[in-house]
Amino acid sequence: MSEETGDIQVLIDLMARLPGLGPRSARRAVLQLIKKRGQLLIPLADAMQTVGATARECLNCGNIGTTDICKICENDKRANGQICVVEDVADLWAMERSGVFHGRYHVLGGTLSALDAIGPEELRIPRLIDRMTAENVSEVILAMSATIDGQTTAHYIADQLPNLKVTSLAQGVPVGGELDYLDDGTITAALNARRAL
Amino acid sequence: MSEETGDIQVLIDLMARLPGLGPRSARRAVLQLIKKRGQLLIPLADAMQTVGATARECLNCGNIGTTDICKICENDKRANGQICVVEDVADLWAMERSGVFHGRYHVLGGTLSALDAIGPEELRIPRLIDRMTAENVSEVILAMSATIDGQTTAHYIADQLPNLKVTSLAQGVPVGGELDYLDDGTITAALNARRAL
DSSP states (O other): OOOOOHHHHHHHHHHTTSTTOOHHHHHHHHHHHHHTIIIIIHHHHHHHHHHHHHOEEOTTTOOEESSSSOHHHHOGGGOSSEEEEESSHHHHHHHHHHTOOOSEEEEOSSOOBTTTTBOTTTTTHHHHHHHHHHTTOOEEEEOOOSSHHHHHHHHHHHHHOTTSEEEEOOOSOOTTOOGGGSOHHHHHHHHHTOOOO | OOOOOHHHHHHHHHHTTSTTOOHHHHHHHHHHHHHTIIIIIHHHHHHHHHHHHHOEEOTTTOOEESSSSOHHHHOGGGOSSEEEEESSHHHHHHHHHHTOOOSEEEEOSSOOBTTTTBOTTTTTHHHHHHHHHHTTOOEEEEOOOSSHHHHHHHHHHHHHOTTSEEEEOOOSOOTTOOGGGSOHHHHHHHHHTOOOO
């Protein structure tokens, strides 16, 4: 039994529910917060209040922002006819960090999963199909994870868009990857998709 | 360049400054917070506000609590004459979780360190010496880390308290520890402190 007082224990218990933090790191984080009250604890509490009050999903694509229509969907320069379909907002952010894609996104909010009873209606798939007529879409790029559920979802979406150019991310050796450390599936995919130099 | 809007990016940057969280896990944590706004984000912001307004160091021992004198120092049942000296509040909490110590604590707030120019005045050592006369102390248990700075601090404090029973935590094989994985220093300490069965 620890003697931390109630308020501090409440904060530790809440912090321990964040992904990547367990009870031990939550305690460390809370001690750090209390030590850096002015620089960290108060600004963090304020930022959480702000985000809690303003964060919402884009009504068009499912991205998270502070407006009903996100900055990417509002940006006319990005209306180049390409829509990149991702599972989650984290994947959208990862694509944006690469800086290589200049079209718009569509965030599904997960993958189809028979085990978890997640069908097309639970995801943002009907909305994606609506966008095909509403926007002048020339290509749909499926950027799902290379997992069974991700690939099942990609194939399902491709089937729903028969008259469109539908592509998916290439599979192969990651940049910097050493063959010795790659799994058999990746080596097989890289070999099958080999290119002439 | 990611397209997260300003408020969300501010929150991510602040979260990334917590110990144990890097930029990637901070992004994951913030997405989780936004998904669980009602159960996690708002309660966490409220708990931070509360702790920010109430947390303070105990004027007597340096423990963190929400009152000027902490619950342990206020608890008459713990006035058994034993004071356990620890480096940090996290160490105090660890001792409390073991549930085996029933006296009071003294939190130094660090260790002596020539490199970082931390002398006795930077720590809570003068206050510890004051407590020797103010409280009826029969034993001082030094529970510093088994590091060079920790042991230097322990020896310094022992020198300051010449007429008192001063003890320190035993060094040896941790419970569940396998000899093969222990460092030489621990094996040496355990051998030197061997006991008759």
